[in-house]
Amino acid sequence: MPANHLITDPSLLTVLSAAHETRTQSLEILELLPQPGFPCGNTDAKRQAAVKELTARLAILRGLNRKAVMGVRATKQETTEARQEIDSLHLQLQNLYYEQRHLRGEIAGCEEFDHKYTKLPLIPVEEFIAAHPEHAEANKHELTLARIADEHAARQVLEQQKQELVKRKEALVKETNAKKEELGKLDGELEKWIGGQEGVRKIFEARERKMAGA
Template sequence: MTVFADLVSDPSLLPVLETSAEAHRECQKLIDLLDPSDAARDDPSAAEQRRAAISRQQKTVYALLAKLRGLNRDAILRVRETKQATAEARQEIDRLHLQLQNLYYEQRHLMSEIAACESYDHQYRNLPLIPVEEFLELHPHLRDADEHELMIARINHEHAEREKLEQARQELLKRKQALIAENKKRKDDLASLDQDLEKFIDAAKPIQKIFEKEY
């Protein structure tokens, strides 16, 4: 039992080894009682005592064997439970490993996307923005902003300035259209005045001829 106890590390199996060793000892006692060499020397009274001792020893052995079978059955059930728990744990590990692999591939994909975005020659880099120092003089509260926030603020500033310029351009365009319309109206008025004047001159020609005849 000592040899097997050194090999077995599960505490639940130690009672099995102890019962097995005890059953082995009791079986050996029973074998000694059943030795025919001793039976030949027994007298009738001793033989009766011997048979009673054999019966008692058999009961002890049977009880130990029944106990050993029960312990063996329990050990088998525990082994099955352990195998089931091990299989479930292995499935969970496989699931977690697959999930970890998926996260690893997703991480690589995101890192690739980030690298592509960082290396992308975006149009905002070519915008004619005002210099940083000049912008910070207009907006001193942004001096502690990071590069990303500062760039967004500069772009928003440029957008606002361009909207102002566009509004001014639209106003100038409206004024231009109004001046063109006014000039056209004046030109039409002058043309109409010229026509009226020519008509007046044509109408005055007979009177002019009369004056020329009299003088």
């Protein structure tokens, strides 16, 4: 297959065309060279004109060749820069892949984590929405946070009630102890009074016995 069928770059096709024309001109000059046994005739003038034209074509060909060489160098530079850019993009892609794999691992760890909120005695979703219709349009995450906040608020109320009951219990215990102490004092005074009454009774009984004996 001819080379010009493989080359599609316009600048290279121009070089090939110039080279073909220069080759054709060279062949024409060869035909104009004097042959042994044949007079030169007027071929010298034609040959000189052909040589001048060939010289001009060679100058054009050198210029095109120089331009092609410079183009190849520029293409190589562009190719090198493009390769470096591709390598950089490939490295960035690898970093993104590793980051993606890391994030997927973190997400899987979070999804499999035994969260404490899953063990909370949260009220069913239907009951929560019935009690708090403002959360009816919330997504699953927002609804879970709202249910946890509701449970926290309910526990705070229960804790406050518990503290109030503890204070009431302490007050009742204190009051009961005070009454027990007061009753103890009354028991002591009553025993003293009963003891005094027993002494008086014994005095009267002794007097009665003495009077009976007289």
